[in-house]
Amino acid sequence: MKILALSGSLRVLSFNTKLLRLAVAAAQKIGATVTRINLRDYPLPIFDADLVARDGIPQLAVDLRKTFADHQALIVASPEYNGSVTALLKNSLDWSSAPVFGQDALAPFRGKPAAIFAASPGPFGGIRSAGHLRAILSKMGMHVMPDEVLVSAAGNAFAAGTYNYAQNYTMPNLLTPAGGLKYMNGGAGVTGQVSTNTFSAGSFSLLSGGITAAQIDGGLVSYNLYSQFSTYRLQGDYATLYVQFLDAGNSPLGAPLSLGGAAFTSALGSGNNGSYADARDWSADSLAGIVPAGARSAGVTIREVKAAVGTAIDGYVDNVNISIIVPEPGVTGLFALGGGLLALARRRR
Numbered sequence: 001m002k003i004l005a006l007s008g009s010l011r012v013l014s015f016n017t018k019l020l021r022l023a024v025a026a027a028q029k030i031g032a033t034v035t036r037i038n039l040r041d042y043p044l045p046i047f048d049a050d051l052v053a054r055d056g057i058p059q060l061a062v063d064l065r066k067t068f069a070d071h072q073a074l075i076v077a078s079p080e081y082n083g084s085v086t087a088l089l090k091n092s093l094d095w096s097s098a099p100v101f102g103q104d105a106l107a108p109f110r111g112k113p114a115a116i117f118a119a120s121p122g123p124f125g126g127i128r129s130a131g132h133l134r135a136i137l138s139k140m141g142m143h144v145m146p147d148e149v150l151v152s153a154a155g156n157a158f159a160a161g162t163y164n165y166a167q168n169y170t171m172p173n174l175l176t177p178a179g180g181l182k183y184m185n186g187g188a189g190v191t192g193q194v195s196t197n198t199f200s201a202g203s204f205s206l207l208s209g210g211i212t213a214a215q216i217d218g219g220l221v222s223y224n225l226y227s228q229f230s231t232y233r234l235q236g237d238y239a240t241l242y243v244q245f246l247d248a249g250n251s252p253l254g255a256p257l258s259l260g261g262a263a264f265t266s267a268l269g270s271g272n273n274g275s276y277a278d279a280r281d282w283s284a285d286s287l288a289g290i291v292p293a294g295a296r297s298a299g300v301t302i303r304e305v306k307a308a309v310g311t312a313i314d315g316y317v318d319n320v321n322i323s324i325i326v327p328e329p330g331v332t333g334l335f336a337l338g339g340g341l342l343a344l345a346r347r348r349r
Protein backbone atom coordinates (compact mmCIF):
# COMPACT_ATOMS: atom_id res chain seq x y z
CA MET A 1 0.00 0.00 0.00
CA LYS A 2 1.45 3.35 -1.07
CA ILE A 3 0.46 6.30 1.10
CA LEU A 4 0.99 9.92 0.10
CA ALA A 5 1.77 12.29 2.99
CA LEU A 6 1.73 16.06 2.85
CA SER A 7 1.69 19.06 5.17
CA GLY A 8 -0.49 22.12 4.69
CA SER A 9 2.30 24.36 6.01
CA LEU A 10 5.40 25.60 4.23
CA ARG A 11 7.10 26.76 7.44
CA VAL A 12 10.45 25.01 7.86
CA LEU A 13 9.83 24.34 11.56
CA SER A 14 6.11 23.70 11.07
CA PHE A 15 4.44 21.79 13.91
CA ASN A 16 2.25 20.09 11.32
CA THR A 17 5.21 18.94 9.27
CA LYS A 18 6.77 17.55 12.44
CA LEU A 19 3.53 15.77 13.24
CA LEU A 20 3.43 14.49 9.67
CA ARG A 21 6.93 13.02 10.04
CA LEU A 22 5.75 11.10 13.11
CA ALA A 23 2.73 9.88 11.20
CA VAL A 24 4.95 8.76 8.32
CA ALA A 25 7.28 6.91 10.71
CA ALA A 26 4.29 5.19 12.38
CA ALA A 27 2.79 4.19 9.01
CA GLN A 28 6.13 2.78 7.86
CA LYS A 29 6.35 0.78 11.06
CA ILE A 30 3.11 -1.00 10.19
CA GLY A 31 4.36 -1.85 6.71
CA ALA A 32 3.17 0.98 4.51
CA THR A 33 5.27 2.56 1.79
CA VAL A 34 5.00 6.30 2.26
CA THR A 35 5.92 9.15 -0.06
CA ARG A 36 6.21 12.50 1.69
CA ILE A 37 5.95 15.50 -0.59
CA ASN A 38 6.60 19.16 0.17
CA LEU A 39 4.05 21.53 -1.35
CA ARG A 40 6.88 24.05 -1.74
CA ASP A 41 7.87 21.89 -4.72
CA TYR A 42 4.47 22.67 -6.31
CA PRO A 43 4.30 26.49 -6.33
CA LEU A 44 0.99 26.81 -8.15
CA PRO A 45 -0.83 30.12 -8.68
CA ILE A 46 -4.30 30.55 -7.16
CA PHE A 47 -6.63 28.39 -9.25
CA ASP A 48 -7.96 30.42 -12.16
CA ALA A 49 -10.02 28.81 -14.93
CA ASP A 50 -9.26 31.76 -17.21
CA LEU A 51 -5.55 31.12 -16.76
CA VAL A 52 -6.14 27.50 -17.82
CA ALA A 53 -8.18 28.65 -20.85
CA ARG A 54 -5.37 31.00 -21.83
CA ASP A 55 -2.19 29.01 -20.99
CA GLY A 56 -3.42 25.44 -20.44
CA ILE A 57 -3.12 23.42 -17.19
CA PRO A 58 0.19 24.17 -15.42
CA GLN A 59 2.60 21.23 -15.60
CA LEU A 60 2.97 21.35 -11.79
CA ALA A 61 -0.78 20.73 -11.41
CA VAL A 62 -0.56 17.77 -13.79
CA ASP A 63 2.41 16.40 -11.81
CA LEU A 64 0.71 16.88 -8.42
CA ARG A 65 -2.48 15.23 -9.65
CA LYS A 66 -0.48 12.27 -10.96
CA THR A 67 1.22 11.96 -7.57
CA PHE A 68 -2.20 11.66 -5.91
CA ALA A 69 -3.25 9.16 -8.58
CA ASP A 70 -0.15 7.02 -7.98
CA HIS A 71 -0.99 6.46 -4.29
CA GLN A 72 -3.72 4.46 -2.60
CA ALA A 73 -4.16 6.54 0.55
CA LEU A 74 -3.52 10.01 1.88
CA ILE A 75 -2.19 11.47 5.14
CA VAL A 76 -2.60 15.22 5.59
CA ALA A 77 -1.42 17.37 8.48
CA SER A 78 -2.75 20.89 8.17
CA PRO A 79 -2.54 23.98 10.35
CA GLU A 80 -5.72 25.84 11.18
CA TYR A 81 -5.86 29.32 9.68
CA ASN A 82 -8.86 31.35 10.85
CA GLY A 83 -10.77 28.20 11.63
CA SER A 84 -10.10 26.42 8.35
CA VAL A 85 -7.43 24.70 6.27
CA THR A 86 -4.59 26.72 4.78
CA ALA A 87 -5.07 28.37 1.40
CA LEU A 88 -2.00 26.44 0.24
CA LEU A 89 -3.61 23.09 0.98
CA LYS A 90 -7.00 23.99 -0.48
CA ASN A 91 -5.42 25.44 -3.62
CA SER A 92 -3.25 22.34 -4.11
CA LEU A 93 -6.28 20.07 -3.73
CA ASP A 94 -8.35 22.28 -6.06
CA TRP A 95 -5.70 22.22 -8.80
CA SER A 96 -5.38 18.44 -8.51
CA SER A 97 -9.11 17.80 -8.83
CA ALA A 98 -10.40 20.65 -10.99
CA PRO A 99 -13.07 20.01 -13.64
CA VAL A 100 -10.50 21.16 -16.22
CA PHE A 101 -9.23 17.56 -16.02
CA GLY A 102 -12.52 16.38 -17.55
CA GLN A 103 -15.35 14.19 -16.43
CA ASP A 104 -13.27 12.04 -14.15
CA ALA A 105 -11.56 14.92 -12.42
CA LEU A 106 -11.90 13.28 -8.98
CA ALA A 107 -10.47 9.92 -10.09
CA PRO A 108 -7.13 10.29 -8.19
CA PHE A 109 -9.09 10.65 -4.94
CA ARG A 110 -12.33 8.71 -5.24
CA GLY A 111 -12.72 5.74 -2.89
CA LYS A 112 -9.30 6.14 -1.25
CA PRO A 113 -8.82 6.36 2.55
CA ALA A 114 -7.50 9.56 4.09
CA ALA A 115 -6.25 10.36 7.60
CA ILE A 116 -6.32 13.83 9.11
CA PHE A 117 -3.73 15.26 11.48
CA ALA A 118 -3.51 18.79 12.84
CA ALA A 119 -1.29 20.64 15.30
CA SER A 120 -1.78 24.10 16.73
CA PRO A 121 -0.08 26.10 19.46
CA GLY A 122 -3.60 26.92 20.67
CA PRO A 123 -5.86 24.87 22.97
CA PHE A 124 -8.04 23.26 20.28
CA GLY A 125 -5.40 21.50 18.18
CA GLY A 126 -6.86 22.66 14.87
CA ILE A 127 -10.20 20.91 15.41
CA ARG A 128 -12.10 23.39 13.20
CA SER A 129 -9.69 23.00 10.28
CA ALA A 130 -9.83 19.21 10.70
CA GLY A 131 -13.62 19.39 10.32
CA HIS A 132 -13.30 21.49 7.18
CA LEU A 133 -10.65 19.18 5.73
CA ARG A 134 -12.92 16.21 6.40
CA ALA A 135 -15.70 17.92 4.46
CA ILE A 136 -13.38 18.82 1.56
CA LEU A 137 -11.83 15.35 1.21
CA SER A 138 -15.24 13.69 1.56
CA LYS A 139 -16.63 15.90 -1.19
CA MET A 140 -13.71 14.75 -3.33
CA GLY A 141 -14.85 11.16 -2.83
CA MET A 142 -12.30 10.08 -0.22
CA HIS A 143 -13.13 7.88 2.78
CA VAL A 144 -11.88 9.94 5.69
CA MET A 145 -10.87 8.00 8.79
CA PRO A 146 -13.24 8.57 11.73
CA ASP A 147 -10.26 9.15 14.07
CA GLU A 148 -8.32 12.37 13.82
CA VAL A 149 -5.04 13.21 15.52
CA LEU A 150 -5.10 16.69 16.99
CA VAL A 151 -2.16 18.09 18.92
CA SER A 152 -2.95 21.17 20.98
CA ALA A 153 -0.30 23.34 22.69
CA ALA A 154 2.07 22.18 19.94
CA GLY A 155 4.71 24.63 21.17
CA ASN A 156 5.11 22.45 24.27
CA ALA A 157 4.65 19.15 22.45
CA PHE A 158 7.38 19.77 19.92
CA ALA A 159 9.84 22.15 21.50
CA ALA A 160 11.38 19.95 24.18
CA GLY A 161 14.93 18.64 24.10
CA THR A 162 16.78 21.69 22.89
CA TYR A 163 20.56 21.62 22.76
CA ASN A 164 22.25 24.98 22.57
CA TYR A 165 25.69 25.90 21.36
CA ALA A 166 26.38 29.55 22.09
CA GLN A 167 29.50 31.60 21.74
CA ASN A 168 30.14 35.21 22.53
CA TYR A 169 33.40 35.48 20.72
CA THR A 170 36.46 35.60 22.84
CA MET A 171 39.31 34.86 20.48
CA PRO A 172 42.36 35.85 22.52
CA ASN A 173 44.00 39.11 21.43
CA LEU A 174 41.40 39.66 18.72
CA LEU A 175 38.72 40.88 21.05
CA THR A 176 37.78 44.53 20.85
CA PRO A 177 36.33 46.39 22.62
CA ALA A 178 36.83 44.71 25.98
CA GLY A 179 33.37 45.33 27.37
CA GLY A 180 29.87 45.61 25.96
CA LEU A 181 29.37 44.18 22.52
CA LYS A 182 32.24 41.78 21.90
CA TYR A 183 33.31 40.82 18.47
CA MET A 184 35.85 38.80 16.63
CA ASN A 185 37.82 40.15 13.73
CA GLY A 186 40.34 38.44 11.57
CA GLY A 187 43.57 40.23 12.52
CA ALA A 188 46.09 41.75 10.14
CA GLY A 189 45.78 41.47 6.38
CA VAL A 190 47.95 42.51 3.47
CA THR A 191 47.49 46.17 2.64
CA GLY A 192 46.02 46.69 -0.80
CA GLN A 193 45.04 43.04 -1.26
CA VAL A 194 42.07 40.86 -0.48
CA SER A 195 43.00 38.88 2.67
CA THR A 196 41.23 36.01 4.31
CA ASN A 197 41.38 34.39 7.71
CA THR A 198 39.58 31.22 8.67
CA PHE A 199 38.98 30.16 12.27
CA SER A 200 37.79 26.76 13.27
CA ALA A 201 35.52 27.33 16.24
CA GLY A 202 35.48 23.63 17.05
CA SER A 203 32.82 21.01 16.62
CA PHE A 204 30.02 19.77 18.83
CA SER A 205 28.28 16.44 19.13
CA LEU A 206 24.65 16.32 18.09
CA LEU A 207 24.09 13.35 20.39
CA SER A 208 23.82 15.55 23.45
CA GLY A 209 20.98 16.81 25.57
CA GLY A 210 18.89 13.67 25.00
CA ILE A 211 19.04 13.72 21.18
CA THR A 212 19.29 10.24 19.69
CA ALA A 213 20.69 9.02 16.37
CA ALA A 214 17.26 7.56 15.54
CA GLN A 215 15.60 10.96 15.94
CA ILE A 216 18.16 12.56 13.63
CA ASP A 217 17.89 9.80 11.04
CA GLY A 218 14.07 9.97 11.21
CA GLY A 219 14.20 13.65 10.20
CA LEU A 220 12.81 14.74 13.56
CA VAL A 221 15.60 17.03 14.70
CA SER A 222 15.75 20.64 13.56
CA TYR A 223 18.38 23.34 13.79
CA ASN A 224 18.21 27.08 14.32
CA LEU A 225 21.33 29.09 13.50
CA TYR A 226 21.73 32.71 14.57
CA SER A 227 24.64 35.11 14.52
CA GLN A 228 25.24 38.84 14.46
CA PHE A 229 27.49 40.51 11.91
CA SER A 230 28.99 43.92 11.37
CA THR A 231 32.04 45.42 9.71
CA TYR A 232 34.57 48.22 10.09
CA ARG A 233 33.46 51.52 8.64
CA LEU A 234 32.11 50.98 5.12
CA GLN A 235 35.13 49.20 3.64
CA GLY A 236 33.38 46.03 2.52
CA ASP A 237 35.08 43.50 4.82
CA TYR A 238 32.74 40.73 5.88
CA ALA A 239 32.50 37.47 7.78
CA THR A 240 30.69 34.22 7.09
CA LEU A 241 29.73 31.64 9.69
CA TYR A 242 29.69 28.06 8.41
CA VAL A 243 28.12 25.07 10.10
CA GLN A 244 29.06 21.75 8.54
CA PHE A 245 27.18 18.61 9.55
CA LEU A 246 29.44 15.57 9.84
CA ASP A 247 28.60 11.87 9.81
CA ALA A 248 29.80 9.25 12.32
CA GLY A 249 33.16 9.06 10.51
CA ASN A 250 33.54 12.87 10.59
CA SER A 251 32.96 13.18 6.83
CA PRO A 252 30.97 16.21 5.66
CA LEU A 253 27.28 15.68 4.88
CA GLY A 254 26.42 17.98 1.98
CA ALA A 255 27.52 21.57 1.68
CA PRO A 256 28.01 23.67 4.81
CA LEU A 257 25.22 25.98 5.95
CA SER A 258 26.26 29.60 5.96
CA LEU A 259 25.17 32.81 7.66
CA GLY A 260 26.27 36.36 6.99
CA GLY A 261 28.68 36.80 4.07
CA ALA A 262 29.37 39.57 1.58
CA ALA A 263 25.82 40.25 0.41
CA PHE A 264 24.36 40.20 3.93
CA THR A 265 27.02 42.56 5.27
CA SER A 266 26.89 45.01 2.39
CA ALA A 267 23.09 45.26 2.81
CA LEU A 268 23.45 46.35 6.46
CA GLY A 269 22.57 49.96 7.15
CA SER A 270 25.37 52.25 8.24
CA GLY A 271 25.48 52.73 11.99
CA ASN A 272 27.63 52.49 15.07
CA ASN A 273 29.34 49.14 15.56
CA GLY A 274 30.52 49.99 19.06
CA SER A 275 33.60 51.94 18.02
CA TYR A 276 32.86 53.80 14.81
CA ALA A 277 29.83 55.83 13.80
CA ASP A 278 30.42 55.26 10.06
CA ALA A 279 30.50 51.46 10.28
CA ARG A 280 27.88 48.95 9.22
CA ASP A 281 25.30 48.46 11.94
CA TRP A 282 25.08 45.15 13.79
CA SER A 283 22.40 42.85 12.51
CA ALA A 284 21.50 39.18 12.88
CA ASP A 285 21.25 36.55 10.20
CA SER A 286 19.47 33.27 10.90
CA LEU A 287 18.69 29.97 9.25
CA ALA A 288 16.42 27.10 10.25
CA GLY A 289 15.97 23.60 8.87
CA ILE A 290 16.14 19.87 9.55
CA VAL A 291 19.38 18.15 10.59
CA PRO A 292 20.26 15.71 7.77
CA ALA A 293 19.97 11.97 8.37
CA GLY A 294 23.31 10.48 9.37
CA ALA A 295 24.60 13.65 11.04
CA ARG A 296 26.34 13.04 14.36
CA SER A 297 28.29 16.24 14.92
CA ALA A 298 28.72 19.68 13.41
CA GLY A 299 31.79 21.81 12.84
CA VAL A 300 31.68 25.59 13.21
CA THR A 301 33.98 27.76 11.11
CA ILE A 302 34.24 31.51 10.69
CA ARG A 303 35.83 32.96 7.58
CA GLU A 304 36.66 36.62 7.53
CA VAL A 305 37.54 38.48 4.35
CA LYS A 306 39.15 41.88 3.89
CA ALA A 307 38.44 43.96 0.81
CA ALA A 308 41.48 45.34 -1.04
CA VAL A 309 41.34 48.61 0.90
CA GLY A 310 42.53 48.85 4.51
CA THR A 311 44.92 46.74 6.53
CA ALA A 312 43.00 44.67 9.10
CA ILE A 313 40.51 41.91 8.34
CA ASP A 314 37.43 43.51 9.83
CA GLY A 315 34.38 41.34 9.24
CA TYR A 316 32.88 41.09 12.72
CA VAL A 317 30.96 38.20 14.25
CA ASP A 318 29.28 37.99 17.62
CA ASN A 319 26.62 36.14 19.58
CA VAL A 320 26.69 32.93 17.60
CA ASN A 321 23.86 30.66 18.65
CA ILE A 322 23.09 27.22 17.30
CA SER A 323 20.05 25.41 18.66
CA ILE A 324 19.40 21.77 17.92
CA ILE A 325 15.80 20.94 18.74
CA VAL A 326 14.14 17.58 19.21
CA PRO A 327 10.39 17.34 18.89
CA GLU A 328 8.66 15.37 21.60
CA PRO A 329 5.01 14.78 20.86
CA GLY A 330 2.51 14.71 23.68
CA VAL A 331 1.53 11.25 24.90
CA THR A 332 -2.11 11.80 23.96
CA GLY A 333 -1.09 12.69 20.42
CA LEU A 334 0.91 9.50 20.05
CA PHE A 335 -1.91 7.28 21.29
CA ALA A 336 -4.36 8.89 18.92
CA LEU A 337 -1.78 8.65 16.15
CA GLY A 338 -1.39 4.92 16.63
CA GLY A 339 -5.15 4.41 16.63
CA GLY A 340 -5.70 6.46 13.50
CA LEU A 341 -3.01 4.76 11.50
CA LEU A 342 -4.00 1.26 12.55
CA ALA A 343 -7.51 2.06 11.40
CA LEU A 344 -6.08 3.31 8.13
CA ALA A 345 -4.09 0.11 7.68
CA ARG A 346 -7.23 -1.99 8.27
CA ARG A 347 -8.81 -0.27 5.31
CA ARG A 348 -6.01 -1.55 3.10
CA ARG A 349 -7.48 -2.70 -0.13
Ligand SMILES: Cc1cc2nc3c(=O)[nH]c(=O)nc-3n(C[C@H](O)[C@H](O)[C@H](O)COP(=O)(O)O)c2cc1C
Pocket residue numbers: 009010011013014015016017078079080081082083084119120121122123124125126
Ligand atom coordinates in the same frame (compact mmCIF):
# COMPACT_ATOMS: atom_id res chain seq x y z
C1 LIG B 1 -3.49 33.50 9.07
C2 LIG B 1 -3.41 32.65 10.30
C3 LIG B 1 -4.55 32.28 10.96
C4 LIG B 1 -4.50 31.45 12.08
N1 LIG B 1 -5.65 31.01 12.65
C5 LIG B 1 -5.61 30.07 13.60
C6 LIG B 1 -6.81 29.43 14.07
O1 LIG B 1 -7.91 29.71 13.62
N2 LIG B 1 -6.69 28.48 15.00
C7 LIG B 1 -5.48 28.10 15.53
O2 LIG B 1 -5.44 27.21 16.38
N3 LIG B 1 -4.32 28.68 15.13
C8 LIG B 1 -4.36 29.64 14.17
N4 LIG B 1 -3.21 30.21 13.70
C9 LIG B 1 -1.92 29.86 14.34
C10 LIG B 1 -1.34 28.61 13.72
O3 LIG B 1 -1.93 27.47 14.32
C11 LIG B 1 0.18 28.60 13.97
O4 LIG B 1 0.76 29.66 13.26
C12 LIG B 1 0.81 27.28 13.60
O5 LIG B 1 2.14 27.26 14.09
C13 LIG B 1 0.79 27.06 12.11
O6 LIG B 1 1.12 25.72 11.82
P1 LIG B 1 2.59 25.23 11.46
O7 LIG B 1 3.39 25.30 12.74
O8 LIG B 1 2.42 23.83 10.99
O9 LIG B 1 3.14 26.15 10.40
C14 LIG B 1 -3.25 31.04 12.59
C15 LIG B 1 -2.08 31.43 11.92
C16 LIG B 1 -2.16 32.21 10.79
C17 LIG B 1 -0.87 32.56 10.06
